[in-house]
Amino acid sequence: MDLDFSQGDLAFRDEVRAFIAQAFDDDMRAHMGQSKNAHIDKTGQVRWWKRLNEKGWMATDWPAEYGGTGWTHAQKYIFDMEMALAGAPDTSNMGVRMCAPVVMAFGTDEQKKQHLPKILSSEVWWCQGYSEPGSGSDLASLSMKAERDGDHYVLNGSKIWTTYAQHADWMFCLVRTANEAIKQMGISFLLLDMTTPGISIVPLPTLDGPPDGEQEINQVFFENVRVPVANRIGEENQGWTYAKYLLQFERGNAYAPGLTNMLAKVKMIAGAERSDGGQRMLDDTDFRRKLTETQIKVDALNATELRMFAARTAGEAMGAASSMFKLEGSQAQQAITELALEAAGLYAQPFVRDTFAEIRGERNEPRAGPDYAATVAPMYFNYRKTSIYAGSNEIQHNIIAKMVLGL
Known part of the structure; x- marks a missing residue:
């Protein structure tokens, strides 16, 4: 099994980086810097999706016959990783990633003609x-x-x-x-x-x-x-058959790219903030231990996702792996938001409900603390949901037990 990227993949990575540098404008970057969930307002989100569609990169998982990219799993992984590292808006909208695959697999020709083009163009949310x-x-x-x-x-x-x-x-x-x-x-x-x-x-x-x-x-x-x-x-x-098919797409997305970006922010905060002992949080022994343990889990998940994507390229089904990714990925998301909260310390306490308020000019007074702290508490609270949605983690344990262990 070859997990190394080819020269063609590396050239594609450079193309993705060049696109992000041009299309991910300053206004989007400002809003994403204050986003608690990798989304921005609807107008900005649709603007981003339309730019991706103009490039032909909106539907990374769609077959080319429906307007998809026709990419390899390696290219999709590279794209997701570069988008996450750049802090670009989420591309995983419910039309493209969830509804469309079901329509393609089980819909009539009329339903495909009616819905797929409008999903691709972001005309319909x-x-x-x-x-x-x-x-x-x-x-x-x-x-x-x-x-x-x-x-x-x-x-x-x-x-x-x-x-x-x-x-x-x-x-x-x-x-x-x-x-x-x-x-x-x-x-x-x-x-x-x-x-x-x-x-x-x-x-x-x-x-x-x-x-x-x-x-x-x-x-x-x-x-x-x-x-x-x-x-x-x-x-x-x-409908239960179609619902189970859809949930593979909701649960089986790659987590490692987003987790890598989240960890990078924690490291940045921990390098700037001080512990009770006066040293950088990044040098605090207990905090560094927890950060390292989380980094190891993210690296292991990354390697597992690469291995699974290589297997899918060879035609193997994802099966229970989608539940495993959802289980491990959501737990890592929550662990990282907890580390961010600990690293930010007191600056996370002036909880700003609306993280876009300062950008929109609606706040009368500046928020206490550095800009990077504004989203720490909102993200912590928002990510409490990750172990529940798409089937709670307890349900994922049951699925894995049944499909892998035969219990």
Whole structure:
């Protein structure tokens, strides 16, 4: 197994760096420097995606026939790593990385023609309608009803933790179309227009966001919402199959590039801040031990991801590895935000809910402490979610136990 990059890969790396230097402008850099979750405001995010699309680099995982890059796994890894190291905005939007693969694999020709070009051009913003109150990691227990009425389904119920639903034009959604003894049966996968009458969105304030900050998650309510049967993906009552397929893409992304960037920021903060003993935090024995242990875990994850991507190039399926990546990656994310909080010390305590406030000129007084400390507490609180979303880490343990150990 060859994990070294070829001369062609290294030339591609240089091309990616040159693109970032030109396209990642000062305004985006300023906003990303104050971002708690690798996103910026919607206008800036779409501007970034459109620049990627103009370059032909928006859909790194799509087949070339649909407008994707057709890259090798090595090129995708290099691209993700360089984007992360540069601190560029996240490219992992729900349309490109989650909805589109399902449409490609199970959608009709009409659905592909309707949705894929608009996802690629960022003309349409998508959100995910999976979790419900009381049905988070136990997704199979969802209860939102979709009753057949001629050529439409009538939806009643709600979805929760819906990221950026307030921006979304469309939602991909799991609904219950039949009550079966086996919970996974009777679920269907629908695509729905968020302007459909009967849909209402209620913000869910979090510790790291509103009332002053950028709204991230919401609860979406459906009251007699009519969705055409033609918007169903695949067969009725077979949505669980499509949902599992989608979750491979949600859980199986590379974590090491982003973790490497997060660790670099921690090292920068620890090199500038002082411990109680007056030395640099980076020279504090206990802190350095924890930092080194985390670095080893990130390096091990990086090597494992490279090994897995090499295996995928040879045609091997990802399988339970997607759960392993999600499990280890999310734990490392949380560990790094804890280290950042410790390194920043007192400067992390003046908690700024809206990390974009100073850029927008809305703060009357300057924030206490250096700029790099502004996002430390918001990121710490925001990343508490990583061990829960896409199936809680307890669920990932169960999947690995079943698929690898046969328990």
